[in-house]
Amino acid sequence: MQNFISYKNSKIAYLDVGKGTTIVLLHGFLENATMWNGVVKELSKTNRVICIDLLGHGKSDCIGYVHTMNDMAEAVKEILNFLRLRKFYIIGHSMGGYVSLAFAEKYLKNIKGLCLLNSSAQADSEERKELRTRVGEMAKKNYSNLVRMSISNLFLTETKAIFTSEIAQIKKEALQTSVQGYIAATKGMQLRENKEAVLQTIPKRLIIAGENDPVTHFNSILKEAKRTKTSLIKLSGGHMSHIEDKDELIASLKKFIKG
Structure with missing residues (x-):
């Protein structure tokens, strides 16, 4: 069952399952x-799992025209304060990883461990920043097609045929994000700084990366893991490990949390 809190006169949605x-x-x-959903089903058997719709996504409202990673982290903190949670693990997928690092920079004492899933502590390259600017403009003109294309590009050609129904559902969920939410998050990601120094302050940390990830690129993540002395788990798929390598991912997360 989804729950809501009020944050800066806006609605933020979250799920709270298990003990x-x-x-x-x-x-x-x-x-x-x-x-x-698939991860929660397994992890909530022995853990309390909190899933949060980040600003402008899912059933959470926008609070502005730029959502920095710090803005999103503060909304996360508001929910965790409301639930009176003091110590926890954070697992962030892609942009969620950027938010996790922004959270850790301010609230390290609350974190038992942090896992970057198909994500990175690096800032955007100049090329990536330019791409985000272009897609932000495209979102104003043909949003539906842009979203559908963006989701398709997260999957490898050989896996698109395998996960047809899952991809269709992801596209449906993605279109819940408004144009304002899309642009606000895009600008926020574009503005973020390198957080490798922050990652190194977290005593228990892990990166889980797809060997064929078309977004973060495995060789870049491998070098990052070495620079930051962070444990790295390589999965065989791409950017959507929770679908392409779900069983291996769940097993890795269980081990990380218990270890």
Whole structure:
């Protein structure tokens, strides 16, 4: 059952399931809490799992025309304060990983462990920033097609045929994100800074990466893991490990939380 709090006169949605060690799951760009359904089903058997719709995504409102990663992290903190949660694990997928690091920079004492899933502590390259500017303009003109194309590009050609129904559902969920939410998050990601130094302050940290991820690129993540002395788990798929490598992902997360 989805719950809501009021934050800056806006509605923020979250899910609270299970009992035990608290795990906070943060979705990626154009996703929402539903991306974690399969993961929640397993982790909530022995843990308390909190899934949050980040600003402008799912059933959470926008609070402005730019949602920085820090803005999103503060909304997450508001929910965790409301639930009176002091210590927890955070697992962030893609953009959710950026939000996790923004959270850790301010609230390190609250974090038991942090996992970047198909994500990175690096800032956008100049090329990536330019791309975000272009797609932000495209969103104003042909939003539906842009969203559908963006989701398709997250999957490898060989896996698109395997996960047809899952991709269709992801596109449906992605279109819950408004044009304002899309642009606000895009600008926020564009503005973020390198957080490798922050990642290194987290005693228990993990990166889970897809060997064929078309977004973060495995070789870049491998170098990042070495630079930051962060444990790295390589999965065989691409950017959507919760679908392409779901069983291996769940097993890795369970081990991380118990270890």
